[in-house]
Amino acid sequence: MKNSTGNVPGLALIMVGQGRDSQTYVRKKLGACEEAGIQSKISTLPENCTEDQVLNALSCFHEDPSIHGILVQLPLPQHLDEGKILNSVHLEKDVDGFHPINMGNLAMWGREPLFLPCTPKGCIELLIRSGVEISGKKAVVIGRSNIVGLPMSLLLQRHHAIVSVVHAFTRNPEQITREADIVVAAAGVPNLVRGSWLKPGAVVLDVGTNPVKDPSCEYGHRLIGDVCYEEASRVASAITPVPGGVGPVTVAMLLLNTLESAKRAYNFT
């Protein structure tokens, strides 16, 4: 693309506050951009900034033709209206895929979202590249958030899986999960899914990234998933580890969405 058009894809990040986790994720995304030859820009705003300041940062990136994707690092501080801010990201630069129109198009047959949310897109990519058949298979998605669970269940349906959703109000999660050929765990509850929850041979995607105290680690904590890896890996036919599984693939999908956006902008195929 650089050789033919003289341009490279550009990604802009907006980070509010100095949350340690947000900083880590932003650093990883910036590092990945550099590695892939994607230009990145970052706007860092103070924790107590106003909504207008965030919207202004967004406007600057909307107007910047070298930027093809904009990402607002979540979570935002409580005093900011997350919905309003995410709705303000222009559809053509919504590489996170969280805009209601992108989400709505994902939910409707015959419509195509401009961008798929990165984590669910990464999960599907992992299944496809691992040769796991999705069509006609029973899938259970644990969690139904806008960011992961909901788009994951919609995307699995697009790939013709038979999808059940387990959430905080589900009475018999073990029983439902035990029927699944594919399990996507995205509840944010450490070690929620035990080996006994799984059908032998199930494929498990562990999206959860939960910090647990560990004084021997940098920052005094380490990350564990929603799945008890030790037990589940004895029952599953394939499983993603935490860390080092879905997380890096999510970042890769962000870069891919940015590249796709830049290709659209420069009419480059």
Ligand code: NAD
């Ligand atoms: P969230 O808190 O917004 O949503 C959690 C969902 O899980 C809710 O729908 C809730 O109903 C459900 N839930 C909560 N407790 C449950 C239980 N005991 N049983 C069944 N369902 C339950 O969280 P989120 O933003 O969707 O993130 C979920 C997890 O995924 C977190 O650990 C988060 O850090 C991680 N995450 C990882 C990536 C990645 O790239 N690996 C990306 C996004 C989120």
